[in-house]
Amino acid sequence: MKSNKEIIRATRRKNLKKYAPLYFFFIPSMIFVLIFKYLPMAGLVLAFKENPNMLRAESPVQAILDAAWVGFDNFKEMFAEPEIVQAIINTLEISAMKIVLVFPIPIALAILINELKGNRVKNLLQFTMYIPHFLSWVTVGGIFGAILSQNTGLVNNIMEFFGHERLAFVSNKDTIRGVLYTTHAWKNIGYSSMTYMAAILALDTNQFEAAKIDGATKWQQILHVTLPGILPTIAVMFVLRVGGLMEAGFEQIYVMYSAFTKETIDILGTYTYRLIRESGLRPQYALSTAVGLFNGLIAVTLVLTSNWFSKKFLKSGLW
Numbered sequence: 001m002k003s004n005k006e007i008i009r010a011t012r013r014k015n016l017k018k019y020a021p022l023y024f025f026f027i028p029s030m031i032f033v034l035i036f037k038y039l040p041m042a043g044l045v046l047a048f049k050e051n052p053n054m055l056r057a058e059s060p061v062q063a064i065l066d067a068a069w070v071g072f073d074n075f076k077e078m079f080a081e082p083e084i085v086q087a088i089i090n091t092l093e094i095s096a097m098k099i100v101l102v103f104p105i106p107i108a109l110a111i112l113i114n115e116l117k118g119n120r121v122k123n124l125l126q127f128t129m130y131i132p133h134f135l136s137w138v139t140v141g142g143i144f145g146a147i148l149s150q151n152t153g154l155v156n157n158i159m160e161f162f163g164h165e166r167l168a169f170v171s172n173k174d175t176i177r178g179v180l181y182t183t184h185a186w187k188n189i190g191y192s193s194m195t196y197m198a199a200i201l202a203l204d205t206n207q208f209e210a211a212k213i214d215g216a217t218k219w220q221q222i223l224h225v226t227l228p229g230i231l232p233t234i235a236v237m238f239v240l241r242v243g244g245l246m247e248a249g250f251e252q253i254y255v256m257y258s259a260f261t262k263e264t265i266d267i268l269g270t271y272t273y274r275l276i277r278e279s280g281l282r283p284q285y286a287l288s289t290a291v292g293l294f295n296g297l298i299a300v301t302l303v304l305t306s307n308w309f310s311k312k313f314l315k316s317g318l319w
Contacts, residue, residue, distance in 0.1 A: 043289065047075070047292075048069060048070065050073075050286060051285055052064050074287050074290035075294065077287060078290050086263075087268050087270070090265060092245065098184055102181065102189065103238065107196050107230075109129075110193040113193070113197065133188060137252050140187055144182075145170055150168040150171075170258075173260060183252065183256075196230055199230040203225070203229040211224065231316060235310040236318055243303035243306070244299070246268060250267070254273070257270055268295050275287055
């Protein structure tokens with residue numbers, strides 16, 4: 001009789017032979033990840049060194065190697081800088097509000113589309129909702145910049161018609177966050193709903209038939225069949241979204257960023273960008289690396305924590 005180790009080895013050999021073509025396609029992606037994701041992590045050593053002088057060294061690598069060790073001085077400087085602290089607060093606030101306001105919408109949208117009877121209406125609705133996802137943030141920023149323009153924008157024209165004052169939505173620090181949440185929702189909810197639509201279509205139709213026989217209404221079917229069925233998908237998407245809490249959408253904010261709105265939408269991504277682009281001949285590579293490392297560690301902690309909570313309370317997670 002074969003031992004457990006022998007059975008495991010035989011199963012592995014069988015799977016390797018059976019899925020050999022898939023492993024062949026996996027190799028290029030693995031090489032890509034190693035070169036562009038893991039290899040650059042060696043540069044994290046900069047977070048614990050003084051800012052290197054790239055102009056005097058023979059190469060960037062040599063400049064990093066020649067830089068003196070400073071321990072945690074870059075992290076101390078990071079937390080002593082008021083702008084970084086404000087950027088961290090802005091990042092957390094913007095990301096958290098995006099989760100609270102936008103995350104539930106694709107779930108509700110997928111359920112509503114699934115309940116529609118006409119396939120033509122359903123397909124047309126899905127097509128029109130997916131289009132914004134494929135637009136760049138530059139395009140989205142231009143569209144909403146024109147719609148929300150204080151002088152000629154459609155929204156301000158309507159507000160003026162009803163007797164309200166015109167507002168500078170995009171260049172006002174008090175209204176810019178509302179613009180961020182609105183544009184984020186407009187661009188992403190349609191495409192995000194595809195994941196939940198796929199999860200709903202994969203549910204066993206016999207459960208819905210049984211619920212109908214038992215006299216369940218549409219709302220009861222959604223509450224007791226659809227939502228529990230797609231709960232694992234919701235849990236995974238929620239963990240991934242929480243993992244990106246420290247990101248907050250650099251491209252979106254960079255497009256809408258201005259001196260008027262810096263106070264309320266300056267996030268870690270834009271601050272790090274300024275450390276490199278606006279520091280003259282000596283970009284702050286060391287400090288920006290420290291900020292990036294701090295950002296990454298917080299993101300990993302959030303993923304692990306949210307996955308633990310998801311497994312504990314929702315009985316599902318990433319692993």
